[in-house]
Amino acid sequence: MLKQYAVIGLGRFGSAIARALYEANNEVLGIDINEEIIDEHQDIVSHAIIADSTDETSLKNVGIRNFDTVIVSIGDNMQASILTVVILHELGVKHIVAKALNKHHGLVLSKVGASEVVYPERDMALRIAHKLMSPNIIDYIELSKEYSIEEILIPSKIVGKSLINLNIRARYNVNVIAIRHKNEEMEIAPDPHYIFKDHDIMIVIGKNKEIKGLANFKEFINE
Ligand code: ATP
Numbered sequence: 001m002l003k004q005y006a007v008i009g010l011g012r013f014g015s016a017i018a019r020a021l022y023e024a025n026n027e028v029l030g031i032d033i034n035e036e037i038i039d040e041h042q043d044i045v046s047h048a049i050i051a052d053s054t055d056e057t058s059l060k061n062v063g064i065r066n067f068d069t070v071i072v073s074i075g076d077n078m079q080a081s082i083l084t085v086v087i088l089h090e091l092g093v094k095h096i097v098a099k100a101l102n103k104h105h106g107l108v109l110s111k112v113g114a115s116e117v118v119y120p121e122r123d124m125a126l127r128i129a130h131k132l133m134s135p136n137i138i139d140y141i142e143l144s145k146e147y148s149i150e151e152i153l154i155p156s157k158i159v160g161k162s163l164i165n166l167n168i169r170a171r172y173n174v175n176v177i178a179i180r181h182k183n184e185e186m187e188i189a190p191d192p193h194y195i196f197k198d199h200d201i202m203i204v205i206g207k208n209k210e211i212k213g214l215a216n217f218k219e220f221i222n223e
Contacts, residue, residue: 002027006067007045008053008084010037013099013120014073018045029062053084056091065092072098072114078105082112089113134215138201149177149205152215154196164192172214174206 006029007018014030022028022045030041030048041048051058053074064070070093074081081098082105088096089112098114100106106117131137138151158166168174179187182199204211 003068006031006064006070008070008072009074010041011073011075017071022046054080056087059087059091064088069095069097072096082108085109085114086112134212136215146207148208148211149203150211151201151203154200154202155217156198159196159198162193162195163190168214172210174204174210174214176202176204178203
């Protein structure tokens, strides 16, 4: 079913979220205090309106309570972002996602009613750092502080070897849960006798430290 989202603050982050939600066929209301920004968004979202989100009446008038999710992406003005979340919570919005500039800001946003707090710059920086340290790692999902699921591009030196040959589980305590081929086809729970092909990506689950050990494939150089 079509979902209704409102995005408050159409800076780079808010605008990108609003656009992505709209392009995925959701109904998106964009709200910003700046008229120029609203003009630019007329064709990018379902509706774009000028309003100050720290004004309770304006939010009430657009029926903000009826939206499934409201995303608060007011940048530098922490006071305005906090006050906006307070008002949304007061008005009974069930799902409030708020962008925080730092940990303290995030803590306050959670306390005053944000259901989810996101730290886009920090998260992107961590992802990029992770990728820089392990270039074979294509993507990852953090399951907890210690465990994750990661996609690792296999180096050409293990093409032609099987999972059994590589003995990954015994060596690293890491489980290969799927293999994605170059043509995007997947082998879920691959057969241990599967022979790796060029450009395969293995999707593994395990401890971060152990996955990192596997991802540099040092042990396999002389085999
Ligand atoms: P990004 O990195 O995502 O671009 P930013 O830190 O540059 O974020 P800002 O430009 O500070 O973000 O703010 C985001 C948007 O929020 C701006 O377009 C600004 O006009 C809008 N905004 C600020 N205060 C309010 C408010 N009280 N009500 C509605 N919109 C607001």
